[in-house]
Amino acid sequence: MSGVGKGTASASIAKILQSKGFRVSAMKIDPYINVDAGTMNPVEHGEVFVTDDGDETDQDIGTYERFLEIDINSPNYMTTGRVYQTVIAKERNLEYGGKCVEVVPHIPEEVIRRIRKAAKASRAEIMLIEVGGTVGEYQNALFLEAGRMMHLKNPHDVLFVLVSYLPVPSKVGEMKTKPTQNAAMQLNSVGIQPDIILGRAEVPLDDPRKRKIAQFCNVDFKDVISAPDADSVYEVPINLEKEGISRQILKKFGLRARSKDMKDWRRMVRTIHDSEKPVRIAVIGKYFSTGDFTLSDAYISVIEAIKHASWFHHRKPELHWLNSEQYEREPSKLKELSLYDGVVIPGGFGTRGIEGKIAAIKYVREKKIPYLGLCYGMQLAVIEFARHVTRLRSANTTEVQPKTSHPVIHVMPDQAGLIRAMKYGGTMRLGAYPCALAPKTVSREAYGKRLVSERHRHRYEFNNAYREKFSKAGLVIAGTSPDGKLVEIIELKNHPFFVATQFHPEFKSRPLHPHPLFREFIKAAKKRS
Numbered sequence: 379m380s381g382v383g384k385g386t387a388s389a390s391i392a393k394i395l396q397s398k399g400f401r402v403s404a405m406k407i408d409p410y411i412n413v414d415a416g417t418m419n420p421v422e423h424g425e426v427f428v429t430d431d432g433d434e435t436d437q438d439i440g441t442y443e444r445f446l447e448i449d450i451n452s453p454n455y456m457t458t459g460r461v462y463q464t465v466i467a468k469e470r471n472l473e474y475g476g477k478c479v480e481v482v483p484h485i486p487e488e489v490i491r492r493i494r495k496a497a498k499a500s501r502a503e504i505m506l507i508e509v510g511g512t513v514g515e516y517q518n519a520l521f522l523e524a525g526r527m528m529h530l531k532n533p534h535d536v537l538f539v540l541v542s543y544l545p546v547p548s549k550v551g552e553m554k555t556k557p558t559q560n561a562a563m564q565l566n567s568v569g570i571q572p573d574i575i576l577g578r579a580e581v582p583l584d585d586p587r588k589r590k591i592a593q594f595c596n597v598d599f600k601d602v603i604s605a606p607d608a609d610s611v612y613e614v615p616i617n618l619e620k621e622g623i624s625r626q627i628l629k630k631f632g633l634r635a636r637s638k639d640m641k642d643w644r645r646m647v648r649t650i651h652d653s654e655k656p657v658r659i660a661v662i663g664k665y666f667s668t669g670d671f672t673l674s675d676a677y678i679s680v681i682e683a684i685k686h687a688s689w690f691h692h693r694k695p696e697l698h699w700l701n702s703e704q705y706e707r708e709p710s711k712l713k714e715l716s717l718y719d720g721v722v723i724p725g726g727f728g729t730r731g732i733e734g735k736i737a738a739i740k741y742v743r744e745k746k747i748p749y750l751g752l753c754y755g756m757q758l759a760v761i762e763f764a765r766h767v768t769r770l771r772s773a774n775t776t777e778v779q780p781k782t783s784h785p786v787i788h789v790m791p792d793q794a795g796l797i798r799a800m801k802y803g804g805t806m807r808l809g810a811y812p813c814a815l816a817p818k819t820v821s822r823e824a825y826g827k828r829l830v831s832e833r834h835r836h837r838y839e840f841n842n843a844y845r846e847k848f849s850k851a852g853l854v855i856a857g858t859s860p861d862g863k864l865v866e867i868i869e870l871k872n873h874p875f876f877v878a879t880q881f882h883p884e885f886k887s888r889p890l891h892p893h894p895l896f897r898e899f900i901k902a903a904k905k906r907s
């Protein structure tokens with residue numbers, strides 16, 4: 379089923395193999411027609427993760443980056459849309475030499491070509507390939523077929539790991555292996571025998587359960603790996619390694635471990651457990667709820683970045699989700715913000731909840747509560763400053779009010795035409811761009827260098843017509859594009875911490891290397907706590 383933790387499982391296995399001295403990378407296959415994740419609603423699909431080279435990918439790519447501490451680029455993300463797009467383009471270019479182009483074998487062949495290309499581009503000796511969806515469903519069948527074909531050709535180079543969920547029905551009180559048996563059978567029916575079965579469950583798998591799975595799914599007892607729920611995803615590599623997963627995988631590949639080290643990682647996990655004193659952070663957004671469920675996946679990189687920075691300061695991150703729309707209905711509710719040690723407003727789009735966010739920014743600016751604004755969170759901070767400090771009451775972004783008399787945030791010139799032509803997919807300002815930091819700013823101090831590279835995903839920008847006016851009124855332009863044209867970071871003086879960025883620093887935070895801006899933000903929050 380979805381949400382079982384295939385992303386964490388893939389990233390964890392990759393991490394363990396990396397710690398054995400191999401160059402490892404990971405890739406994600408999404409069985410959607412969408413060419414990228416950029417056009418998908420984050421509530422349904424989770425966060426859109428942006429790579430250095432400007433791809434809008436599934437959030438799992440972010441998990442791989444955080445676990446492997448490497449940058450993962452566009453070739454490592456594949457969707458059904460991309461595969462068909464290439465095959466159809468090749469057909470139009472006569473590259474199939476007059477043959478009838480068919481779903482099989484041409485689609486799986488293109489899948490394999492992309493896998494090889496990604497492995498080469500990442501210089502990987504071992505590539506983890508996560509196939510989205512579940513076995514037996516219609517949409518990912520051709521990706522499994524590609525796996526089968528690769529295995530047939532190079533039986534010693536391809537391994538299959540089945541990640542399956544073992545329910546413990548509360549009325550029965552016993553862990554059930556039947557869904558896993560069925561999943562293995564489904565895989566068998568498409569010509570794939572799993573080599574390893576990773577049993578996800580609330581609790582560890584006991585030996586009788588493992589024996590049953592081994593017996594009915596045609597695998598060795600040692601190849602049934604228990605993967606119980608963990609307090610933190612970062613524990614999972616350690617848990618899987620306790621089960622001997624790398625020994626089994628390396629044996630099957632005929633490889634020998636070259637080194638043995640997860641020391642820093644283990645230390646980090648110990649810190650997670652030892653950090654007891656909380657730091658209370660409020661995240662104000664709108665992508666939180668679907669029906670009765672709250673989905674924080676839409677902001678996963680922001681959450682992880684807050685966690686990394688909190689653990690760095692030996693604090694237990696306590697995240698609170700606040701819906702900005704409530705401040706529009708009931709402004710007196712803003713007072714609740716005083717209860718928190720820091721407030722984050724992450725990226726977003728459109729008009730819903732915007733006035734509530736602006737009201738919240740005014741509150742944290744005036745009450746001196748540490749504030750970190752990310753992308754829209756920066757643009758809205760500029761609007762708030764314009765309205766309440768420089769008294770341009772009608773200030774707005776043209777995203778919300780195209781005809782505002784004070785467009786302090788306006789559409790980037792090259793974006794206007796794209797919007798008119800409804801060319802939305804993959805056309806924002808995307809990926810890594812350099813940013814030059816101004817001396818004597820909080821940001822410059824945090825990064826400890828003048829030039830940094832950060833990832834972007836936006837269509838609107840700070841309107842330079844207002845730069846002088848705002849600077850005179852106390853807004854600090856702390857970072858710009860190296861040519862000075864695009865404002866990338868704003869700050870306020872005489873405030874414990876008020877930093878907002880046009881880029882998304884959260885994409886580059888790693889558990890062992892928290893992002894400098896998040897690190898300083900949490901430091902200020904810790905002080906307040």
Ligand code: GLN
Nearest residue numbers: 725726753754836837838
């Ligand atoms: N909606 C804003 C823009 O497109 C901000 C985007 C974001 O927060 N990622 O510029």
